[in-house]
Amino acid sequence: MVRTLVEEPEQQTGARGRGRRVLSVVLAVVGVGFAAWAALPLLGWDVDRYTVALVALTPYGVLVGAVLALAGLLLRQWPTALLVGLVTVLLAVGVAPRAVSSAPPARGGELRVLSVNAYFGQADAARVVDLVRRHDVDVLSLQELTPELVARLDAAGLAAELPHRVFHAGPKAEGSGIAARYPLRELDLVPDSTLAQPSALLERPGSRPVEVVAVHTLYPMGSDTHDVWRRELGDLGQVPLTGTPRVLAGDFNATLDHTGLGDLLGRGYTDAAAATGAGLDATWPAGWFPPPVVLDHVLTTAGITPQAFEVFPVPGADHRAVLATLVVG
Template identity: 40%
Template sequence: MVRWTEAPDEYTHDLADPNDDDFDVDHPARRRRSRTVTFLLVLAALVFLAYGVARVLSVDDLVDNALLVDAMALTPYVVAGSLLLALVSLVLRRLLALVVLVLALSLSALLGPRYFSEEQPEATGPHLRIMAANLYLGHADARTIVNLVRQQQVDVLTMPELTPAEVSALDSAGLSELLPYRVFDARPGGDGNGIAANVPLRRVVPMSETVLSQPSALVDLPGRDDVQLTAVHIQPPLSYQDVRTWRSELAQLPRVEPNDHIRILAGDFNATFDHAAFRNIVDRGYADAAEETGKGLDTTWSSLPTGPPLTIDHIVADGQCAISSYAVYDLPGSDHNAIIAEVVLP
């Protein structure tokens, strides 16, 4: 005999409803991924923090580690990276975003002075237009250099990595007619240097011999005291020993001296404003033309893909001078750009 029973009015079960917002079979995996992302964000933030501490404390002036010294030049890129990290943390709704944002803004403050022009001192003397161009082993295009000298009415030109062959090319392009006075130390390879001007020059030796040629000359301006100019080319900090040489050569560049010649340094310093050794030069009474005009982040060198664009070429003048203009120009054939500043003497 078969017995029939009524089915229950409602079927109940203990399984979660797939349509339920809380239903997530991958919930443990998601939590693991979330922890991994958070760990990576924190790790990146700690790297940026360590970099910021090293930059603020000028650690590159205390140790002879080439990697650390070279890394300091990347500060503008680190600032950009920290801002990007703050944005990513914010999008992912991590509390870390606030910490990273504060860190990024703190690092940005290091770049602030390079964005804004400075008030210039009262200077009513002659205007001197100075150009610095690293010729990259003598491969820079001579016609471009001469055209810049002509069009920009350059008075004095410094040329790190000047070679005998480049001297011939420059003269063939007309440099000797525009800037007939010269103090040249042309050498094969990248060791040479030179100064050319449209007023008389007298060679002087204000410092001991350096690895790369760095000639100095008195620029004989009519009706006033001479100006002492040095064509700078500092040994790059590529190794432990190079770092010591680099720091020593930057330190021995001619200082601003009261009641003495106005001094100007122009050329390839192989250092940026994020290197303590370069800031020490400015602190000795010089003014950097790029920073004074709010163009301190205009890059002057690049060797992609191995080297990102950096600002390592400078024209620095006695702080008594005013800087009326500064610009960076493309220089075909060279891994550097040409820079031109107009300096108003006191």
């Protein structure tokens, strides 16, 4: 009996040791996988639809890395904790500033820009017009604008709020448009793209004119759409900056961690959400699966200072609407 009592604690200790070793091995494997995932945005390696999807989830990597690093410390797996901790810090350096406002106070004329992806024209027109009216919107960028949605928007009173427009309505996701409180003169800034991306010069009394582009690059997750998506993001960056302030507003189908959008920012654009501390406010999908990411943006050039950024649900749409308050100096 005494021998049995002595053996049982020894067996329990051995079982705990084996369990600890198994956990350590699992943690090491997961840690290496995490490092491989984190390397994608750090190295700019969004080369196909699968890596594009993984890169879109980069902000979640900071949370995942923190949990794994803590687990490594608790299990005293120092190499794993060190590797994961360093990678997590590198991710956080890129992600965390998006939640902190860096926008300086500015003087000039205020410009409110609303962007809505209407999901094949199914967005609730009354809700869109209500947002325009309630937030005193000056410019509305619409993606996936169908002729049927145009009719519903007008029935809801859009023309009374924003009487000037450059609409390229089309079936399903093909159409886009710009509506404004002030006169618009259509431009031809963006090269031909799969989905309409109209542009116009907004002319406001007592303020500098502003170029506006309704952006909608092709969805990159199709079996043959990734290269087109990358090219269309690149085409936006090739539009010459002439000194006239410019706003790009719409569904870029890209996050700030994708190389195409990063290159665009490097050419002189500012992301209004990130500049005002709202850069982690997800815009797609409208629900909670897949994990929400930031695909809709308002980008500005020199001469425009972002001041605020908000996100709103729109019934019938799979994206949330985004509203940027800008100052044109």
